[in-house]
Amino acid sequence: MDGELDLDQLGAEHRAGATVEELSRRWGRSAGAIRHTLEVRASFPWLAQLPSHLLARLDWAEIQVPTGVVADVVRQLEAATGQLVMIYHRDHRGPAGTVQLCQLIEVAQLSPADATVLVDLERTVPDVSIVLYGNPLRLR
Incomplete structure (x- = not known):
């Protein structure tokens, strides 16, 4: 699923038990990038206040x-x-x-x-x- 990363869906899949490696394959991103994005979202929960289309364009690195x-x-x-x-x-x-x-x-x-x-x-x-x-x- 290359293209725009749906962060709400990514988080939901991770909470449901998907591994970082599985998410990496599904979303066409490196495991490191997926792990980093999940860690940032967990560290700064207030980011969830931003609309998904803006979060998808954010430079997470x-x-x-x-x-x-x-x-x-x-x-x-x-x-x-x-x-x-x-x-x-x-x-x-x-x-x-x-x-x-x-x-x-x-x-x-x-x-x-x-x-x-x-x-x-x-x-x-x-x-x-x-x-x-x-x-x-x-x-x-």
């Missing part, structure tokens, strides 16, 4: 799955600011035809205090880029 210290930073930023937090691989360039999340939704308007928290926490994870999006999520 730019998004970093949070683990360890990075996951702690995400939780701290969400708690401190109340905004939607996303982390990216620094200096990633996506393939043609994909879009970045910042092209789809509004970034957060930060108070000076929230901006200070963001800058302080960014220093603890220098290999990632952090963006805060408005909560509630607003399409551009």
Whole structure:
């Protein structure tokens, strides 16, 4: 089933017991890409608020799955600011035809205090880029 990836269907099939390898064959994507997409969706459940047709065009490879210290930073930023937090691989360039999340939704308007928290926490994870999006999520 090459073509546009239906993320709701992908998630449903995975929850129903399909392995990453089975999904890879069915959807015509690498197992690594399928695994990464599922991990990103699990790490950032608020992405489900976006319409499926926009999610299908998203450059999933730019998004970093949070683990360890990075996951702690995400939780701290969400708690401190109340905004939607996303982390990216620094200096990633996506393939043609994909879009970045910042092209789809509004970034957060930060108070000076929230901006200070963001800058302080960014220093603890220098290999990632952090963006805060408005909560509630607003399409551009």
